[in-house]
Amino acid sequence: MSSPEQGDSDDLRARLAALSASLRKREAERREDGAGTSPVEGSFGRAMSVGLTVFSEFAAAIIVGAAIGWQGDIWFGTAPLLLIVFLLLGAAAGFWNVYRVAAPKEPPSDAP
Amino acid sequence: MNPTEQFELTRLAPIHLFGVDASFTNAAAFMLLAALGVVALMMLATAPRALVPGRGQALAEALYEFVASTVRSTAGAEGMRFFPFVFTLFAFLLIANLIGLVPYTFSVTSQIVVTFAFAAFVISTVVLYGFWRHGFRFLKLFLPSGVPAPVLLILAPIEIISFLSRPVSLSVRLFANMLAGHITLQVFGGFVLVLTGGGIWAILAPIPLFATVAMFALELLVACLQAFVFAVLTCVYLNDAIHPGH
Numbered sequence: 447m448s449s450p451e452q453g454d455s456d457d458l459r460a461r462l463a464a465l466s467a468s469l470r471k472r473e474a475e476r477r478e479d480g481a482g483t484s485p486v487e488g489s490f491g492r493a494m495s496v497g498l499t500v501f502s503e504f505a506a507a508i509i510v511g512a513a514i515g516w517q518g519d520i521w522f523g524t525a526p527l528l529l530i531v532f533l534l535l536g537a538a539a540g541f542w543n544v545y546r547v548a549a550p551k552e553p554p555s556d557a558p
Numbered sequence: 559m560n561p562t563e564q565f566e567l568t569r570l571a572p573i574h575l576f577g578v579d580a581s582f583t584n585a586a587a588f589m590l591l592a593a594l595g596v597v598a599l600m601m602l603a604t605a606p607r608a609l610v611p612g613r614g615q616a617l618a619e620a621l622y623e624f625v626a627s628t629v630r631s632t633a634g635a636e637g638m639r640f641f642p643f644v645f646t647l648f649a650f651l652l653i654a655n656l657i658g659l660v661p662y663t664f665s666v667t668s669q670i671v672v673t674f675a676f677a678a679f680v681i682s683t684v685v686l687y688g689f690w691r692h693g694f695r696f697l698k699l700f701l702p703s704g705v706p707a708p709v710l711l712i713l714a715p716i717e718i719i720s721f722l723s724r725p726v727s728l729s730v731r732l733f734a735n736m737l738a739g740h741i742t743l744q745v746f747g748g749f750v751l752v753l754t755g756g757g758i759w760a761i762l763a764p765i766p767l768f769a770t771v772a773m774f775a776l777e778l779l780v781a782c783l784q785a786f787v788f789a790v791l792t793c794v795y796l797n798d799a800i801h802p803g804h
Contacts, residue, residue, distance in 0.1 A: 495783055498734050506727035511719050532719070539719040543727070 503543035511536015561744040565668055565737070585672070588664045592654040596646075599653070621649065625789065632793035636800050640793075643683070647676065648789035655736065655781035659774070667784075668736040670729060677729035680792050688799035699802040728791055735784045739777045746770040 515532030519525040571582040599621075603614030611619055625645045629637050651667060658665025666672055688696035700717040701710060749766035753759045 494738075495735065495780060495787070498731055498738070499787070502727040502731040502734060503723070506723035506730060507719055510723040510726055514719070514722075535715050536719050536723075539716045539723060542716055542720050543723065 500544055500547055503547055504540040507540035507543050508533065508536040511539060561741045561748065564665070564740060564744060584664045585666055585669060588657060588666050589654065589672075592650055592657055592666060595653040595657065596649045600649075625649075628786075628790060629793050632790060633797040633800060637793060637796055640683075640796050644789050644792055644796075647680075647792060648785055651676075651732070651788055652782060652785035655785055656778075658736065658740070659777055659781055665736055665740055667732055668740055670733040673733045674725065674729040676788070677725040680728065680795060681725040684795045684799040687796070688802060691799065692802055696799070696802050699798055724791075724795060728788065732784050732788055735780055739773075739780055743770060743773055743777060746773055 511532045511534075512529065514536075515529035518528040518532065522528065567583045567585055569581040569583055570587060573580045573582060599614070600618055603612075603618045606612065606615065608615060622645070625648055626638070626641060629641050629644050633640065654666045657663055658667060685696075688699070692698075700714050700721065702713065702717070705713060746766045746769050750763050750770065753763040753766065
């Protein structure tokens with residue numbers, strides 16, 4: 447024979463399970479619409495703007511890496527060692543930027 | 559017919575201060591116009607302070623609510639202290655982009671100097687606020703947590719370059735979108751002229767004309783979207799300054 451407390455906690459557990467299931471479904475639906483989660487979208491305007499975003503993120507990192515290497519070579523007289531190293535690091539940073547554009551966004555920690 | 563002619567600077571009032579060319583150009587004139595447009599929208603439209611807003615006041619209020627919710631959702635509650643900054647930036651860029659779409663005007667945001675000045679200002683704000691708020695803990699931004707030390711040796715320079723590339727990509731994105739859009743419109747408009755003057759080919763002239771109309775609608779979307787993207791990324795970067803190290 448179950449006590450009233452145990453009945454309550456079973457009830458609570460069932461309700462919690464139902465709640466988390468419906469939350470998961472919501473989240474899945476939100477991902478389905480792709481509301482700001484994925485840059486792969488239909489219309490031409492969006493596509494062009496996403497393309498230019500990815501281009502600018504990728505190119506900017508390489509340009510910055512090359513500029514650092516170039517200036518470092520001038521300062522330390524190590525041409526072309528630093529240029530090569532920082533160009534490669536810049537390319538890696540470019541891929542990292544593009545990954546961050548494409549990865550799903552997470553909300554800030556203290557968002558209300 | 560030259561599609562890049564629209565981006566040329568002309569000196570409206572030549573001014574030379576201490577050997578520096580500080581002339582009042584058409585770019586300066588249209589920046590002033592955009593700033594006045596923002597002020598007019600915000601002050602004149604909300605002047606009646608009606609409880610039931612009229613058309614202008616509803617627009618101003620919708621703009622305010624929109625930017626406020628964007629800042630709150632991307633930079634958190636603490637990000638709201640930057641709300642005036644982000645709102646000013648967004649409103650100015652939006653009005654400047656929209657003014658640039660009117661024929662015979664000058665598009666301020668298609669000049670990389672202008673967009674880079676804005677981006678550099680945003681990033682300096684992020685760096686200064688980050689150090690002021692967190693001191694040297696702000697540098698944790700470049701050290702992702704839970705990564706072994708040897709990997710950090712490679713990852714930290716990549717993160718630093720990635721951070722330094724932000725002002726470049728922020729400015730290049732806005733500049734490239736506006737530049738590409740305006741050149742496309744001009745080229746399609748040029749097709750209409752060429753075809754109309756080409757004898758029998760004139761029957762084809764309406765095709766690029768309709769394409770221009772469609773492109774213009776697209777450009778209207780891009781103008782609003784890019785101002786919004788600039789504001790959102792500003793918030794994302796400010797969020798890094800407020801909460802570094804994750």
